[in-house]
Amino acid sequence: MKIDYIFYLLIFPGLLFISILGLLIGWVDRKVSARFQFRVGPPLFQNFNDFFKLLGKETMLVKEGVITIFIIAPFIAFAMIVLVSSIIGTSLFYNNSFGGDLIVVMYLLMINSVMIILGGSSTGNVYSSLGAGREIKLLLADELAFILICLVPIIKSGFQLQLDGIVSSQLQNGSYIGSLSGFIAFVVGLLCIQAKMALPPFHIPEAETEIVEGPFMEYSGTLLAFWKLNGFMLYVTFPFLLILLFWGGFNPEGPGIIWFILKYLLIVLLIIVIKNTNPRIRIDTALNFFWKYASVIALLAVVLAVFGY
Amino acid sequence: MGWYNKRLSKSIWVFHVSASPCNNCDIEILDLLTPKYDVERFGIKLVGSVRHADVLLVSGVANNKVAPKVKYLYDQAPKPCFVVGVGTCPASGCCFKKSYNVPGKVEDTIPINLYIPGCPPKPEAMIEGVVKLVEVLNG
Amino acid sequence: MSKNIIPVGPFHPLLEEAEYFTLKVDGEKVTGIDLDIGWMHRGHEFISETKTFTQSIYLVERICGICSTSHPLACVHAIEDIDNIDIPLRARYIRTLIGELERIHSHLLWIGLAGHFIGYDTLWMWAWKYREPVLQMFEIISGNRNHYGMMRVGGVAKDVDPSSIPKLYNILDDIAVKMDMIANAANDDPVLRSRLVGVGVLSYEEAVRFCAVGPTSRASGITADVRKDDPGDAYDLVEFNTIVMKNGDVYDKLVVRVLETLESIKIVRQCLDKLKNINGPILNDVKEISPGEGIGRYEAPRGEVFHYIRSDGTNRPVRHKVRAPSYVNIPTFEASCIGIPIADALITLAAVDPCYCCTERSIKVVDSARQPTKIDLLKISREKTDYLRRQINGN
Amino acid sequence: MDNVENFVSLHNTKISKLIKKKKRFYFNVKNDDVIEIADYLFNKIGCRLSTATAQETYNGIEVLYHFSHDESGEYFCPRVIITDKKNPEMNSITPIVKGAEWIEREMYDLWGIKFIGHPRLELLLTKDNPAGINQPLRFRRES
Amino acid sequence: MEINFLVMLIIIPLVVxxxxxxxxxxxxxxxxxxxxxxxxYIVYILYTQKAESASFFGSIILSVDKLGLLTLSFIQLLSFIILIFSLKGLDKEIEREYFILYPLTVAFCNGVILSINSISFMIFWGLSGLTLYLLGLLGKTSDTPKTIKKTFILIGGSDAFLIMGFVLLAYLNPTINWSLNNSQLPLNSLSAYISFFFLLIAAFTKAGGFPFHTWVPDFSKDAPVESAAFLPASLDKFLGIFLLAKIVTGYFNIDFSINLIIISLGALTVITAVMMAMNQHNGKKLLGYHAVSQVGYMIMGVGSGNVLAFAGGLFHMINHTIYKSCLFLSFGSVEKKTGTSELDDLGGLGKKMPVTFTCSLIAAFSISGIPPFNGFFSKWMIYQGLFNQVKEISSLEKILLLICIILALFGSALTLASFMKFIHAVYLGKRISTFDKITEAPFNQLFSNSILAFLCISFGLLSLQIPLSIFIYPALTEMNLIIPDFIGLYNPTLILFLFGIAFIVGISFFLFSPKIRYDNVYLGGSLPEEKFRIAGTEFYNEIRNMKPLKSIYDWADKKYFDLYEVGTKGTFKLSDLFQKAHPGQLQLYLLYVVAGLLIFLLLI
Structure with missing residues (x-):
C-alpha cells in the first residue's frame, strides 16, 4: 500500500504531474492574458525557463531574519500542495481516498498562506510584514465563504466527509452543479479560489505597485523558484477541488476524460477572465465583499442544500 | 554554465533603476512591455523587487544623492546580475555631466555591461541591445 | 500610537522615478507623510555655463521626457516675453498642435499607469496601445518619438509636411474613436468607480492653499487653465472647453484627464484644418535679446509650467527659473493622503501624475561665463584690495 | 487692470520701482512689507503663488515672487532685495501661503536665505546629500 | 494500616x-x-491496580473512575512540567509564597476530581478558587488588585451557583444522600432545570465559557505568567470540563435540545473570544482570550451528546492544556527576558530565542488546528462527531447545528490569524535594537517548553495509539459509551510521511544550489533603519473597523458584554440611588416616616 501512495504522491497525480501541468497552465494563463491585452505573450516553455533559471541564481538570505523559517517555508508549502493535490487527484482519478477527508484538506490548504506569512515576515522587511498582514486578512475573508461552500457537497452527499464518497455520490446522482444550491456554491467557490490563489482582483498581498510583491520581496533564487512553482501548482489543485466537489469529478469511462479536460479548462478560463477584467481591490473591500455578500449567498446555498434544492 | 546561461537568456527579468534620468528612457522602457513591442514574448519581465532581477536597467546620470543607493541596490541584487545602461546619460552624462550634483560616470558607481545609447533610445534599439546581451550570454 | 513607519522608495515600483516618502501608518491607515526629494536633482547651473538661449531650449527639453514640449514652449514664451516678439501664424498653429498631441500622449500614459498602479494591467496595456499612434504622429511631424526639438525663439524649427497631413488625419480619427471608447469606459466601469470614487480627496480649499495647478486643481473645482487665461500661440484662435470637476478625488482626476484628451483631439483637428490652408514662414528670426525680464507659461499636461528668464543683452540668460507643475502638486499629498489606507494613498500619490524629474530640475542659467563689465571689474578689484589691505594690517 | 490700480493705490507707499509690461507687473517691496503684500495678493485678490525666484546680484540677493491672477492672466511680481549677502534673511510668507513652503525651502537650500517664521526650514533638494553640496547657486569667490 | 492512595494524592501536596x-x-x-x-507515581499506581475508595464519616467521600483518573494524570503531569518551568526565573519576592501555594492548589484540584460526595466537592472547589485568588495576587501590574477582585467575585459567585445546584440536586434525588454517583436525573421539572443550569454556570465560569469568561483574559494579563499557565490555562480547564462532562453524562439525563443549547454556547464562546483576541495588544491577554475560545470547542464536544465528539472534547481538553501552557510559558520566557508583554514593543526575537520560538510555533500551529499537530486531531474528532449527529435531526436543527460547525471551523481560521499576528509580533518582523543582547531562556524553561511541544507533536501523530486508547477510550467504555470502529479518514502518520517525502524532494533542490549570500533587508534601496518596522498588532484594524463589527467592538471595549462590569455598574447605580435618598436632612427622614406610615395604614 505504501508504495502505491508514494506513486500517487510523486508521479501521478502528485508532484510530477501537477508541477508540469501547473507550469503549462501558467503559460496558458500568461498567454490568454496577453491576448486580452493585445500582446503576443510568452513562448510555451517560458515558465520552465523561468523556473530553471531561478534555480541557478544566487540565493540571498537576510542576516537579521529568522533564516530557518525563511528557507523552509516555500518547501513546506510546496510539500503541502503536492500532498493535497495527490489526495484530491487520487480521489478524482482512482476514486480512492487516502490520508484525510474534506476537513483535513480544508485545513491543509491553509498551510500555504501560513507559510507565505511566516516566510515573508521572518525577514523583518516592512513590506513583507504588510503583505503578510494582508495575506492573513485575505485568508480570513475567503475562508468563511470557502467553509460554507464546502458544506454544500457534504450535505448533498448525505454528510459524507470522504472525497471519494462525494465523487461516487455525484457519479450516481448527477453533478451537484445541476442543482440550485450546487450552482450558487460553485460560483462563490470560483471567487474563493480566486482569492485563495491571490490572483487579481485579490492579489492584495503581493500588490507589486503598492508593497513590492509583499511577502515574496526578499526571496530569490531557488526559494523564489519554488514560490512561483507553488503558485502555478495551485492552478491545478483548486480547479480540481472545485470539479471534485461540484462538477461530477472524473468519469473514466467513455468521453469522460475529454469532459474532464473541458471542465478544467473552462474553470481556468473563467479564472483568467476574472483576473483580467478587474483592478486590485482594497483589503477592506475584500473583507466586506466576502463576509457581507459572498458568505451570505453561500449560507443561502447551505440552507437550500439542507432543504434538498 | 552554458545550460544555465541559455535558460537565463530565455527568461530575463529586468529591474528598472532610475538614477536621476529625465523620465523619457523610463517611459520607453515601459513602452517595451506594451502591445506594440511586447518583450514578454522573449521572456522579459519587469519585476518590482531587485531580489528577483537578472538585469538592472539603469537610466540617468546618477546624481550625488542617488549614486550610493544605486550601488547599494546593485549589491543587493543576486548575482549573476547584468547592468544595462539605457540612454545617453549613463554612457556619457549627456548634457548634465558638468553639473555640481553629478559625481561622474555611472560606470564608476556600478559596472555596466552594456550600453544602449540614444536620447531616448528607440524601443527597437533597446530590444536590439537585449538581443546582444542574449548573444553574449549564449556564447 | 502608530510607531510604524514605511519607507516608499527610493526605488519603488509605484513610480518609475526615484522618490522617497516615509509613510506613518497605523495598520493599513496612513497617518502621516513625509516627502524627501532630490533624487532627481541634476542642477543645470554648471552645465549651462556655455549655453546660449537657443541651446537652453534644448536643455530644458531634457528636464522631463514626458513634458518635453511644455518646457521648451514655456521657455520660448519667456524669451519672447522679454522683447514681445511676434511669431508667424503657421508657427503658432504648429506649436499648439505639438502641445496638444503631447497632452494626449501624457494623459493616456497616466491612465495606463494608473491602471497599472491599481493592478489593472489590462487597462494599462489598452491605454498604451492607443498611445502608440500619438507617438507615431510625433514621429511623422518631428522625426522623434519623444524629444521633438521643435521649439525656437520666434517660431518652430521644423515645418509640418503638407503631404503628411492626410496621414495625420487618419491616425487622429483612429485615436478619437478609441478615446471615445475609453471615455465611455471610464464613465461606466463600475469596477473602476468602486476603486477610485472618494479616494484621496483634495478639497477646493486645500487646493487653493497649496496653490495646486492643472488637472489636480481642476478636479477640485478650480477653474484655472493657462490656455484660456493667458492664451499664447493659437489658443485664442481655436475652440475648446476647460474641464472642471468638483469632488477632487482620484476618479475626478481620471475623468478630467480623459475629457481633456477629447478636447485636445478637437484642438488638434482644428490645427490640422488650419495648417492645410495657411502658408507662410514658420520662424521669425530673432537676432538678439534685449535686457529685461520675461515670464513664460504654458499649460502642460500636469498643469502650469512657469519659466522666468532674465537677460542682460548678451546671448545668454542671466537667470532662468523653472517651476514645473508637479512642484506645487506634490506637496498636496500632505492634505490628500492622510487617513486613508495605504492602497488608496499610493494611488493618490500617483494621481497628481507627479513628475519628479520636473520637480527637481532647478535649472538656473547663471552667467558666470559672461564677460564682466568694467564696473564689475572695478568692484572686484576694490574688494580684493580691501581684503589684501586687511590681511596686511593683521586683522 | 482694475486690480493693479487698486493695488497700487492702496499700497503706494510700500511699493517702488513699478514696471508695467503687458500683463506683468514687477515692483520692489521692503522686507517688512512682504507679508502684508502677500496677504493682500493671496487672500484679497485671490492670486495664486506661482513661484519665487532668488538671484544673486552684485547689490545683494533678490527674491522675486510671482503671483498669478488666473482670471485675468496678470502677474504680480513683488521683489525683495536682501543686501546682507553674508547672512541673508527675510520674512517667510509660508504661514499665509502654504504653497510657498517648498519654494522657500528650496531657496534656503540653494542660496542659504533664512526665512524667518518658516514652519520647517530644512534643506529640500540636497538634504542627506553625501557630496555635501552647500548653497550651490551662490557666486563662488576665492576669498 | 494500608495506605489509601486517593487520600495520599490530597495529603502529600498538602503536607508539602x-x-x-x-x-x-x-x-x-x-x-x-x-x-x-x-x-x-501514585497516579501510575492507580492505573496499574484498582483503586479503593476512601470513606470518612460513614459515607464514601473519595473515589475515582476512569474519567477522573484521566483528569488526575494530566493534572499531575502539567503541574510537574509547569513546576520545572518555575524553578528558575520566578520573581524572587514572590518565590516563597508561590511554592507554598503551588502544591496547595494541586492538592485541592486533586480533591475536586476525587470527591464523590457533593459536600467535599464543594469544599475543594471553593478552596481551589481561593488558591486561584492567592496565586493571582502575586501579580505586579497596577491593575492586579482590581482584576483579582473581579476574578474572586466571579469564581465565588460560581461557587454559590454550584452549591445551590448541588443542594437542589440532593433535594430532587434524596436517595443518593449527597453522593455524586451517576444519578441520571431526568430533566422533567423546573427545579431540575434550575439545578442543571446552576451547575452549568459553575462549570462554565470555572472553565471560562461564554458569557462568564471575562475573568480569564484579565487574570492572564495581570497574574504572573506561571500562575496564568497553571490555573486558567490548565487546571481550571480540567475542573470545569470535568464538571461539565459529569453534568451531561452522570448527574443528568438530558435530551438533544439541551445539547443544542450547549453546542450553541460553545460556538458562541469560540467566535466571540477569538474575535476579541484578534485585536489585543497585550500578549498575555491575547493568550487569555484564546484560553476562552478553545473552551468553546471542548463545550461543543463534551456537550454535544455524541460519543465521538465527547471523546474529541475530552481530548481537546488535554491538548488545550498542553499547547496553551506551552504558549503561556514560552511567552513567559520572552516576557522575563524583555521585561514587557506589550506586543507593540516586541518583535524579531525568533533569531535570538530559537528554541522558545520553535516551541511557540508548534503550539501555535496546534492551537490553530494545523495538521498533523494535536489540536487538529481533537477538533477533527469533534467535527466528525457533530457531522454524525447532524444526520439524524430535523432540518431546522440541522441548520442550527451546521451554523455552529461553520462558526467552529471559521473560529480556527480566526485563531490561526490571531496567532500569526502573535508570532509575527513577538518572534518575527524587525527587532528593535534594545533587544539585540537578549539570549535564550534558561535551561529549565526550555526543557518544559520542549516537553510540551514534544507532547503536541506526539499526541498529534500517535493520537490513536497513546492518548485515546490509553486515557480516553477506557473512560468512555466505563461510562457505557461505545466508540464507533471507523471514526473517519485521517491518518496523521501517513500524511506526515508523505509530506516528508515531498518536503525532502523540494529541499534537496535547495541543498544542491549552494550559492548563498547574506545581506541586509531590501527596502527599495533605503537603508534598514530601526524605525522602519511593522509591529503587526494592527493587522486586524480593518476587521475592527468594519461596519457592524465596529460598534460591537466599541461596546466590548466599554465592557458592555462583561457580566461582572455590568453587574458592578448596576449595583453602584442602585446604591447611588439609595445614597441620594439619604442626604442627611431630618425633614426628609420625617417625610419618609410619614409616607411609610401612610402606606402602611393604607395597606391595612
Whole structure:
C-alpha cells in the first residue's frame, strides 16, 4: 500500500504531474492574458525557463531574519500542495481516498498562506510584514465563504466527509452543479479560489505597485523558484477541488476524460477572465465583499442544500 | 554554465533603476512591455523587487544623492546580475555631466555591461541591445 | 500610537522615478507623510555655463521626457516675453498642435499607469496601445518619438509636411474613436468607480492653499487653465472647453484627464484644418535679446509650467527659473493622503501624475561665463584690495 | 487692470520701482512689507503663488515672487532685495501661503536665505546629500 | 494500616505545602518537585491496580473512575512540567509564597476530581478558587488588585451557583444522600432545570465559557505568567470540563435540545473570544482570550451528546492544556527576558530565542488546528462527531447545528490569524535594537517548553495509539459509551510521511544550489533603519473597523458584554440611588416616616 501512495504522491497525480501541468497552465494563463491585452505573450516553455533559471541564481538570505523559517517555508508549502493535490487527484482519478477527508484538506490548504506569512515576515522587511498582514486578512475573508461552500457537497452527499464518497455520490446522482444550491456554491467557490490563489482582483498581498510583491520581496533564487512553482501548482489543485466537489469529478469511462479536460479548462478560463477584467481591490473591500455578500449567498446555498434544492 | 546561461537568456527579468534620468528612457522602457513591442514574448519581465532581477536597467546620470543607493541596490541584487545602461546619460552624462550634483560616470558607481545609447533610445534599439546581451550570454 | 513607519522608495515600483516618502501608518491607515526629494536633482547651473538661449531650449527639453514640449514652449514664451516678439501664424498653429498631441500622449500614459498602479494591467496595456499612434504622429511631424526639438525663439524649427497631413488625419480619427471608447469606459466601469470614487480627496480649499495647478486643481473645482487665461500661440484662435470637476478625488482626476484628451483631439483637428490652408514662414528670426525680464507659461499636461528668464543683452540668460507643475502638486499629498489606507494613498500619490524629474530640475542659467563689465571689474578689484589691505594690517 | 490700480493705490507707499509690461507687473517691496503684500495678493485678490525666484546680484540677493491672477492672466511680481549677502534673511510668507513652503525651502537650500517664521526650514533638494553640496547657486569667490 | 492512595494524592501536596512554610527557598523547590513527582507515581499506581475508595464519616467521600483518573494524570503531569518551568526565573519576592501555594492548589484540584460526595466537592472547589485568588495576587501590574477582585467575585459567585445546584440536586434525588454517583436525573421539572443550569454556570465560569469568561483574559494579563499557565490555562480547564462532562453524562439525563443549547454556547464562546483576541495588544491577554475560545470547542464536544465528539472534547481538553501552557510559558520566557508583554514593543526575537520560538510555533500551529499537530486531531474528532449527529435531526436543527460547525471551523481560521499576528509580533518582523543582547531562556524553561511541544507533536501523530486508547477510550467504555470502529479518514502518520517525502524532494533542490549570500533587508534601496518596522498588532484594524463589527467592538471595549462590569455598574447605580435618598436632612427622614406610615395604614 505504501508504495502505491508514494506513486500517487510523486508521479501521478502528485508532484510530477501537477508541477508540469501547473507550469503549462501558467503559460496558458500568461498567454490568454496577453491576448486580452493585445500582446503576443510568452513562448510555451517560458515558465520552465523561468523556473530553471531561478534555480541557478544566487540565493540571498537576510542576516537579521529568522533564516530557518525563511528557507523552509516555500518547501513546506510546496510539500503541502503536492500532498493535497495527490489526495484530491487520487480521489478524482482512482476514486480512492487516502490520508484525510474534506476537513483535513480544508485545513491543509491553509498551510500555504501560513507559510507565505511566516516566510515573508521572518525577514523583518516592512513590506513583507504588510503583505503578510494582508495575506492573513485575505485568508480570513475567503475562508468563511470557502467553509460554507464546502458544506454544500457534504450535505448533498448525505454528510459524507470522504472525497471519494462525494465523487461516487455525484457519479450516481448527477453533478451537484445541476442543482440550485450546487450552482450558487460553485460560483462563490470560483471567487474563493480566486482569492485563495491571490490572483487579481485579490492579489492584495503581493500588490507589486503598492508593497513590492509583499511577502515574496526578499526571496530569490531557488526559494523564489519554488514560490512561483507553488503558485502555478495551485492552478491545478483548486480547479480540481472545485470539479471534485461540484462538477461530477472524473468519469473514466467513455468521453469522460475529454469532459474532464473541458471542465478544467473552462474553470481556468473563467479564472483568467476574472483576473483580467478587474483592478486590485482594497483589503477592506475584500473583507466586506466576502463576509457581507459572498458568505451570505453561500449560507443561502447551505440552507437550500439542507432543504434538498 | 552554458545550460544555465541559455535558460537565463530565455527568461530575463529586468529591474528598472532610475538614477536621476529625465523620465523619457523610463517611459520607453515601459513602452517595451506594451502591445506594440511586447518583450514578454522573449521572456522579459519587469519585476518590482531587485531580489528577483537578472538585469538592472539603469537610466540617468546618477546624481550625488542617488549614486550610493544605486550601488547599494546593485549589491543587493543576486548575482549573476547584468547592468544595462539605457540612454545617453549613463554612457556619457549627456548634457548634465558638468553639473555640481553629478559625481561622474555611472560606470564608476556600478559596472555596466552594456550600453544602449540614444536620447531616448528607440524601443527597437533597446530590444536590439537585449538581443546582444542574449548573444553574449549564449556564447 | 502608530510607531510604524514605511519607507516608499527610493526605488519603488509605484513610480518609475526615484522618490522617497516615509509613510506613518497605523495598520493599513496612513497617518502621516513625509516627502524627501532630490533624487532627481541634476542642477543645470554648471552645465549651462556655455549655453546660449537657443541651446537652453534644448536643455530644458531634457528636464522631463514626458513634458518635453511644455518646457521648451514655456521657455520660448519667456524669451519672447522679454522683447514681445511676434511669431508667424503657421508657427503658432504648429506649436499648439505639438502641445496638444503631447497632452494626449501624457494623459493616456497616466491612465495606463494608473491602471497599472491599481493592478489593472489590462487597462494599462489598452491605454498604451492607443498611445502608440500619438507617438507615431510625433514621429511623422518631428522625426522623434519623444524629444521633438521643435521649439525656437520666434517660431518652430521644423515645418509640418503638407503631404503628411492626410496621414495625420487618419491616425487622429483612429485615436478619437478609441478615446471615445475609453471615455465611455471610464464613465461606466463600475469596477473602476468602486476603486477610485472618494479616494484621496483634495478639497477646493486645500487646493487653493497649496496653490495646486492643472488637472489636480481642476478636479477640485478650480477653474484655472493657462490656455484660456493667458492664451499664447493659437489658443485664442481655436475652440475648446476647460474641464472642471468638483469632488477632487482620484476618479475626478481620471475623468478630467480623459475629457481633456477629447478636447485636445478637437484642438488638434482644428490645427490640422488650419495648417492645410495657411502658408507662410514658420520662424521669425530673432537676432538678439534685449535686457529685461520675461515670464513664460504654458499649460502642460500636469498643469502650469512657469519659466522666468532674465537677460542682460548678451546671448545668454542671466537667470532662468523653472517651476514645473508637479512642484506645487506634490506637496498636496500632505492634505490628500492622510487617513486613508495605504492602497488608496499610493494611488493618490500617483494621481497628481507627479513628475519628479520636473520637480527637481532647478535649472538656473547663471552667467558666470559672461564677460564682466568694467564696473564689475572695478568692484572686484576694490574688494580684493580691501581684503589684501586687511590681511596686511593683521586683522 | 482694475486690480493693479487698486493695488497700487492702496499700497503706494510700500511699493517702488513699478514696471508695467503687458500683463506683468514687477515692483520692489521692503522686507517688512512682504507679508502684508502677500496677504493682500493671496487672500484679497485671490492670486495664486506661482513661484519665487532668488538671484544673486552684485547689490545683494533678490527674491522675486510671482503671483498669478488666473482670471485675468496678470502677474504680480513683488521683489525683495536682501543686501546682507553674508547672512541673508527675510520674512517667510509660508504661514499665509502654504504653497510657498517648498519654494522657500528650496531657496534656503540653494542660496542659504533664512526665512524667518518658516514652519520647517530644512534643506529640500540636497538634504542627506553625501557630496555635501552647500548653497550651490551662490557666486563662488576665492576669498 | 494500608495506605489509601486517593487520600495520599490530597495529603502529600498538602503536607508539602505546609512544610514549605518553614523550608529555605532551594529546599522548597526540591521538596515541591519531589511531592508532585510522587503524586505522578501514585497516579501510575492507580492505573496499574484498582483503586479503593476512601470513606470518612460513614459515607464514601473519595473515589475515582476512569474519567477522573484521566483528569488526575494530566493534572499531575502539567503541574510537574509547569513546576520545572518555575524553578528558575520566578520573581524572587514572590518565590516563597508561590511554592507554598503551588502544591496547595494541586492538592485541592486533586480533591475536586476525587470527591464523590457533593459536600467535599464543594469544599475543594471553593478552596481551589481561593488558591486561584492567592496565586493571582502575586501579580505586579497596577491593575492586579482590581482584576483579582473581579476574578474572586466571579469564581465565588460560581461557587454559590454550584452549591445551590448541588443542594437542589440532593433535594430532587434524596436517595443518593449527597453522593455524586451517576444519578441520571431526568430533566422533567423546573427545579431540575434550575439545578442543571446552576451547575452549568459553575462549570462554565470555572472553565471560562461564554458569557462568564471575562475573568480569564484579565487574570492572564495581570497574574504572573506561571500562575496564568497553571490555573486558567490548565487546571481550571480540567475542573470545569470535568464538571461539565459529569453534568451531561452522570448527574443528568438530558435530551438533544439541551445539547443544542450547549453546542450553541460553545460556538458562541469560540467566535466571540477569538474575535476579541484578534485585536489585543497585550500578549498575555491575547493568550487569555484564546484560553476562552478553545473552551468553546471542548463545550461543543463534551456537550454535544455524541460519543465521538465527547471523546474529541475530552481530548481537546488535554491538548488545550498542553499547547496553551506551552504558549503561556514560552511567552513567559520572552516576557522575563524583555521585561514587557506589550506586543507593540516586541518583535524579531525568533533569531535570538530559537528554541522558545520553535516551541511557540508548534503550539501555535496546534492551537490553530494545523495538521498533523494535536489540536487538529481533537477538533477533527469533534467535527466528525457533530457531522454524525447532524444526520439524524430535523432540518431546522440541522441548520442550527451546521451554523455552529461553520462558526467552529471559521473560529480556527480566526485563531490561526490571531496567532500569526502573535508570532509575527513577538518572534518575527524587525527587532528593535534594545533587544539585540537578549539570549535564550534558561535551561529549565526550555526543557518544559520542549516537553510540551514534544507532547503536541506526539499526541498529534500517535493520537490513536497513546492518548485515546490509553486515557480516553477506557473512560468512555466505563461510562457505557461505545466508540464507533471507523471514526473517519485521517491518518496523521501517513500524511506526515508523505509530506516528508515531498518536503525532502523540494529541499534537496535547495541543498544542491549552494550559492548563498547574506545581506541586509531590501527596502527599495533605503537603508534598514530601526524605525522602519511593522509591529503587526494592527493587522486586524480593518476587521475592527468594519461596519457592524465596529460598534460591537466599541461596546466590548466599554465592557458592555462583561457580566461582572455590568453587574458592578448596576449595583453602584442602585446604591447611588439609595445614597441620594439619604442626604442627611431630618425633614426628609420625617417625610419618609410619614409616607411609610401612610402606606402602611393604607395597606391595612
Amino acid at each position: 505545602s505546609i512544610i514549605n512554610f518553614i523550608l529555605p527557598r532551594n529546599l522548597q523547590k526540591l521538596f515541591t518537585l519531589a511531592g508532585i513527582g510522587y503524586s505522578i
